[in-house]
Amino acid sequence: xxxxxxxxxxxxxxxxxxxxxxxxxxxxxxxxxxxxxxxxxxxxxxxxxxxxxxxxxxxxxxxxxxxxxxxxxxxxxxxxxxxxxxxxxxxxxxxxxxxxxxxxxxxxxxxxxxxxxxxxxxxxxxxxxxxxxxxxxxxxxxxxxxxxxxxxxxxxxxxxxxxxxxxxxxxxxxxxxxxxxxxxxxxxxxxxxxxxxxxxxxxxxxxxxxxxxxxxxxxxxxxxxxxxxxxxxxxxxxxxxxxxxxxxxxxxxxxxxxxxxxxxxxxxxxxxxxxxxxxxxxxxxxxxxxxxxxxxxxxxxxxxxxxxxxxxxxxxxxxxxxxxxxxxxxxxxxxxxxxxxxxxxxxxxxxxxxxxxxxxxxxxxxxxxxxxxxxxxxxxxxxxxxxxxxxxxxxxxxxxxxxxx
RNA sequence: GCAGGGAUAGUGAAGCGGUCAAACACGGCAGACUGUAAAUCUGCUGGCAUAUGCCUUCGGGGGUUCGAAUCCCUCUCCCUGCA
Numbered sequence: 001x002x003x004x005x006x007x008x009x010x011x012x013x014x015x016x017x018x019x020x021x022x023x024x025x026x027x028x029x030x031x032x033x034x035x036x037x038x039x040x041x042x043x044x045x046x047x048x049x050x051x052x053x054x055x056x057x058x059x060x061x062x063x064x065x066x067x068x069x070x071x072x073x074x075x076x077x078x079x080x081x082x083x084x085x086x087x088x089x090x091x092x093x094x095x096x097x098x099x100x101x102x103x104x105x106x107x108x109x110x111x112x113x114x115x116x117x118x119x120x121x122x123x124x125x126x127x128x129x130x131x132x133x134x135x136x137x138x139x140x141x142x143x144x145x146x147x148x149x150x151x152x153x154x155x156x157x158x159x160x161x162x163x164x165x166x167x168x169x170x171x172x173x174x175x176x177x178x179x180x181x182x183x184x185x186x187x188x189x190x191x192x193x194x195x196x197x198x199x200x201x202x203x204x205x206x207x208x209x210x211x212x213x214x215x216x217x218x219x220x221x222x223x224x225x226x227x228x229x230x231x232x233x234x235x236x237x238x239x240x241x242x243x244x245x246x247x248x249x250x251x252x253x254x255x256x257x258x259x260x261x262x263x264x265x266x267x268x269x270x271x272x273x274x275x276x277x278x279x280x281x282x283x284x285x286x287x288x289x290x291x292x293x294x295x296x297x298x299x300x301x302x303x304x305x306x307x308x309x310x311x312x313x314x315x316x317x318x319x320x321x322x323x324x325x326x327x328x329x330x331x332x333x334x335x336x337x338x339x340x341x342x343x344x345x346x347x348x349x350x351x352x353x354x355x356x357x358x359x360x361x362x363x364x365x366x367x368x369x370x371x372x373x374x375x376x377x378x379x380x381x382x383x384x385x386x387x388x389x390x391x392x393x394x395x396x397x398x399x400x401x402x403x404x405x
Numbered sequence: 406g407c408a409g410g411g412a413u414a415g416u417g418a419a420g421c422g423g424u425c426a427a428a429c430a431c432g433g434c435a436g437a438c439u440g441u442a443a444a445u446c447u448g449c450u451g452g453c454a455u456a457u458g459c460c461u462u463c464g465g466g467g468g469u470u471c472g473a474a475u476c477c478c479u480c481u482c483c484c485u486g487c488a
Contacts, residue, residue, distance in 0.1 A: 037441070039441050044444080062440080062441080098441090101440095102441085250440075253440095254439090254440095255439080256439095280440035282439055283439070288439075303439070303440080303443090304438070306441085307441065307443060308438060310444045311446090313438080322435085326435095359444080361444075363444085364444055
């Protein structure tokens with residue numbers, strides 16, 4: 001079969017929103033959809049059975065992390081990512097491009113992926129100010145965060161590794177820039193990303209040819225749009241990549257929710273309409289999701305639901321709460337009485353509070369089940385609202401409640 | 406009973422004449438986290454005041470000293486030897 005099939009079934013008039021289906025060798029994803037983050041071939045704290053039960057349609061893993069551990073060859077030997085992690089549905093891999101940034105410039109500048117923490121004193125930056133990645137036109141040299149060993153990643157190498165890992169949908173190897181980067185650097189990184197995109201396409205096609213020869217499925221490749229917050233560069237990037245033979249597109253380098261109605265819109269307006277668009281790394285909050293869909297995003301991925309769950313923050317229709325707060329010690333109601341997840345059906349806030357206080361692993365699992373269910377089902381509800389023409393009512397309801405305080 | 410040692414904030418534990426409202430750890434309270442170097446990180450944690458500040462603390466009581474958690478006396482309790 002073709003690497004990927006994308007069909008748009010419904011559109012919301014006056015917007016860029018659409019509902020459809022992406023079909024891969026491992027099944028169909030009804031879009032818009034939230035793709036669950038499974039960086040190291042595991043959705044942290046969850047089993048595949050949990051992911052399935054909470055409604056996850058696909059998982060996104062990371063090439064950089066898997067090349068270091070356990071190594072792409074090991075995953076290939078296991079029969080590919082899905083077989084290795086016992087996930088039979090569709091899979092994505094990110095190219096390692098994000099780590100060019102997160103292990104590179106982000107540390108040098110003392111900022112993290114969320115550009116609002118530019119004080120240089122918070123979160124990642126304090127971890128270790130040492131830069132672990134350096135970029136040239138040829139590729140990127142990383143020092144492993146695990147053991148300090150040196151690794152080299154080029155567009156070609158990323159393609160080879162992603163084919164070995166064997167996800168259904170791959171990302172082109174890109175370089176994203178900080179919103180604070182100087183315009184000339186953004187330009188340079190974008191041009192480099194475009195040159196890399198063409199190299200990715202070439203190597204990807206060769207590898208797919210080999211797959212076909214071996215009687216295996218072809219794999220899909222998304223080009224990744226960059227250009228920071230500059231409209232002309234974003235449109236140029238979308239134009240450039242949109243004219244190439246990609247199966248879909250990732251939109252990278254989006255950090256702030258308010259960039260969705262600007263940056264994302266410039267890109268989706270420019271990209272070919274008939275191919276899927278994935279918003280890389282964004283989509284934890286209702287606003288991200290509603291606006292993303294409204295401006296033409298088909299799939300999202302975000303690590304925040306599981307990361308925040310591990311740190312005791314859980315989502316409710318009335319906003320986010322911290323289950324560790326003293327007020328939940330004897331609150332014997334579920335996180336949300338309206339939630340259908342396994343956690344809310346069976347456990348109370350007081351119990352979760354206790355698990356987190358006691359540092360019990362089950363807390364992370366139950367909170368992760370809830371947060372992933374919350375986001376996955378919200379996107380599913382948004383999809384339904386698109387089909388039934390009730391998108392704006394649903395959006396208004398959610399904004400009214402979730403952001404009321 | 407005799408001889409030593411010890412009692413410090415919620416807990417453990419530094420400090421042994423002024424720079425001590427008292428290190429540090431844990432605990433407690435809150436916050437952050439968006440292609441996962443994240444089960445992580447940050448702030449606060451005697452009382453009052455937004456801040457330089459003021460007030461009450463280092464087992465109890467009494468002294469010495471300009472000044473005491475730190476020195477002396479005494480009481481209480483604990484621990485270790487010897488009876």
